[in-house]
Amino acid sequence: MNIEHYQNFQDCLKKGLKKQASKYVSLFVDSFESEDEIESWVWGYLPCLETNNHSCIRHELFNNLVYPVLRKGYEANDYRSTLWLGKLVQNICQTKGVFEDLGFLGEMDFYRKCYDIDPSNTEGNELLVNSILTWLSYCEHEWPSAILYGMDGADIEQCKDIRDEANFAVYLSKNKSDKEFVMQFLGKLDQYEKRLNKKSCGAPIRSV
Incomplete structure (x- = not known):
């Protein structure tokens, strides 16, 4: 390994010399022997x-x-x-x-x-909680129209998956505000599931 190639690569990046940076990073990659x-x-x-x-x-x-x-x-x-x-x-x-x-x-x-x-492992658990919270934020961003799962509104089975992840985040999190966010999300999920159940039973659905 020729570390000078890596140092030259970083120097070129700082100077905005893109072509030279590409040259040195390639040389650096090729310099490894095992x-x-x-x-x-x-x-x-x-x-x-x-x-x-x-x-x-x-x-x-x-x-x-x-x-x-x-x-x-x-x-x-x-x-x-x-x-x-x-x-x-x-x-x-x-x-x-x-x-x-x-x-x-x-x-x-x-x-x-x-x-x-x-x-x-604390670091991994914190990253997992943050990742779940980010996902839940995405799931609710079209509320009250729907709770999303992917690009579409969640179905009943997908709501169960979402609820499992939300409850797991509450279990793992040490942060009060994180728990409060999840609890308000679960309240929305409850409402959404009730709407889905009414729809599956053929009952008319009123907008929230």
């Missing part, structure tokens, strides 16, 4: 990584160095690797073939797996 060397650099690099406006690290670094290490660890149920896949989900979504390679999993899925591996 998988062990790549793994050592990745775990030293990740804690201080720099991201762009899309919360992504440089694609050459992710594709050629970071992702292979995280993928290997993920397959071995390594907590640290799984956690970082959640943190780098924007890279996953923007890299052709990687989202599919990981089974179409999203941020919340990776953090939930982290909980399954080690339910006592």
